[in-house]
Amino acid sequence: MPEYRMAVQRLYPILIRIALAVGAIRVADAAEVPPRPGDNCSYTATPRSLDAPDSHIRREVYEQALAFVKAVPRRQKDRAVVDPAKLVRRNLIDQEIFQRLEAGGIPAAPLSTDEEFCRRIHLDLTGRIPSANEVRAFVADRTPKKRDVLIDRLLHSQEFVDKWTVWMGDLLQNTMKASNRDEGVPGRNGVHRYIRESIEKDRSWREVAFYMLTGTGNSFDEDSAGVNFVVRGYAPMGPIQDTYDSVTVRAASIFLGMGSYDCLLCHDGRGHLEAVSAWGTRTTRLEAERMAAHFSRISFAAYPGNDNANFYTRSHVVLNKAAGGYGMNTKIGNRPDRMPVQVDGKAEKELTPVYRDGTPASGEWRASFAYKVTEDPMFARNFVNRLWKAMFSVALAEPVDNLDPDRLDPAVEPPGGWDYQASHPDLLEDLAQLARKNDFSLREMLRLMAESTAYQLSSEYDAPWDAAKTRLFARHLARRLDAEEVLDAVTKATGILPAYQVAGWTDKVSWAMQLPEPSEPLRDNPAREFLDAFDRGNRDLQPRGTAGSALMWLHLMNSPVILNRVNAKASPYLAELVRNPGDEAVVEDLFLTFLSRRPSEYEKMVALKALANSGTKAYPRAAAVEDLAWALINKTDFLFSY
DSSP states (O other): OHHHHHHHHHHHHHHHHHHOSTTOOOOOOOOOOOOOTTTTSTTTSOHHHHOOOHHHHHHHHHHHHHHHHHHSOOSSSSOOOBOGGGSOOOSHHHHHHHHHHHHHTOOBOOBOOHHHHHHHHHHHHHSOOOOHHHHHHHHHOOOTTHHHHHHHHHHTSHHHHHHHHHHHHHHHTOOSOOSSOOOHHHHHHHHHHHHHHHHHTTOOHHHHHHHHHHOOEETTSGGGGGGHHHHTTOOOSSOHHHHHHHHHHHHIIIIIOBTTHHHHTTSOSTTTSTTTOHHHHTOOHHHHHHHHGGGTTEEEEEOSOOOTTSTTTTOEEEEEOSSOOEEOOBSSSSSOOBOOEEETTEEESEEOOBOTTSOBOOSSHHHHHHHHHHHSHHHHHHHHHHHHHHHHSSOSBSSTTBOOGGGTOTTSOOOTTOOOSBSSHHHHHHHHHHHHHTTSOHHHHHHHHHHSTTTTBOSOOOSOOOHHHHHHTSSOOOEEOOHHHHHHHHHHHHTOOOOBOOTTOSSOBSOGGGSSSTTOSOTTSHHHHHHHHTOOOOSSSSOOOOOOOHHHHHHHHHOHHHHTTSOTTTOHHHHHHHHOOOHHHHHHHHHHHHHSSOOOHHHHHHHHHHHHTOOSSSSOHHHHHHHHHHHHHTSGGGGEEO
């Protein structure tokens, strides 16, 4: 479209001013972590990828909040900070957060505006931006409980199911192909169906854990899809004990937030985890191996044969054996040698399972493990901590994958030389107890968080800002949208629905948030390259990221995914605006559609000037509307939930 490209070039000075510092969002790297005891250990040698300290994670969020504020103009005038004592305390979250702010003499951000809240809650609960009409209706609504009503409606929407199916799929690492073992298309799709059904029915997280930890059957069968949790834990090129260890690491990390087991299954924690975990420093390899022994009666076998016409080819069968234990008899594999250990003067050559609280397994070993995991205080803490991070951008206890049991219980002082890991230990514990009382309902925990005044604070903060306030949640912390959210925002705003083909599915889907994993859609779809540019990870060795990049911005400016949608001939929404003679109405609608807010006076002036200069043969009105839509997609706040 040469005419369009020429128009963009002519408007570049204006568009750059509208876009306001394209590429400005870059999370500054924190200073390198100094050497620590145990740096010869593979687990601690790469702290950013494995056990990033909480200060590093919070620093990243702090830097991102600063960059967002600098790149985005003030959205409201006279938005002064407030005394937290004057803010309404709606639940236990507000009580804890505002009490800490009061005690420190730290002002809080004011309550978010209706426009700000409407965009935020739609994105955080459903992964979709609201339409212009939804924003207008919400702002015009004068009923006192309209925010609670909106929260409830979104919690029971299909878009909510889409968003949190992706969240749980990320957590459970559901993917058809990984570095250690393939689940295959049927296995991946079976787990996806189970997760989606769990979100729809508000199935207890406890039940999900049991299903994943105790499943038996074929990995391709829909009614036994949970066995793929064990399949993903398979450790290649080593003895079966490596697989027991790998499944244990996955279970402890995902369900307890205790990633230190990956270190402890190689050696004692002392001398390796001093800068990471007080609990880890007093835990031995033998104790970790006794945890892994819970999985030592798994019968794990690849389906025989290699006939591609057979549905079950490349599937796996997971069953329980009646006997066996964790053999201390290996000198090969992914872990150091396992040798008989002396216990009460006797050499133990085969370990039986003992949970981390010191109690031996009873009955079927995996079922015993699942029961103890879900009753473990860390199970509830991990659950609410991860949800808090999803809603507040930074968790109460960081890093979420390396929680330290010795520094989380508010009733027990941390060991000497250590502080509590959680920024608000009492709040984390209270939320954990409430989650248990509500049988680990995802919806009810998210409702509690969304309804709190603390969550509904503005992201604008008209006072000095520093990293300490990030830890205290004095304002709402902006987060960059996930890849799927960015693409779906463009889709919803322009009204051009794609059709994504997914491996193993008959029906195509129209929303990126409905894709079962980051390897979709198929490679011949340009949407895949666009999504990958936003660092969506692969649910294996590459986690999701939220930092900006030159590639990300180049895709926003030049990808056919964008250019084909900001086209008035293709977009019914933009075509309607072209026919609207009211320039001010067009500008307001564009801003409400793409940014969920009305323009500032400066933005309005620049946009109206662009429309006023259109209407000629060289630069038709359609081109001006297209250019403005393109510019709004390239504005920094389009990429954020704030």
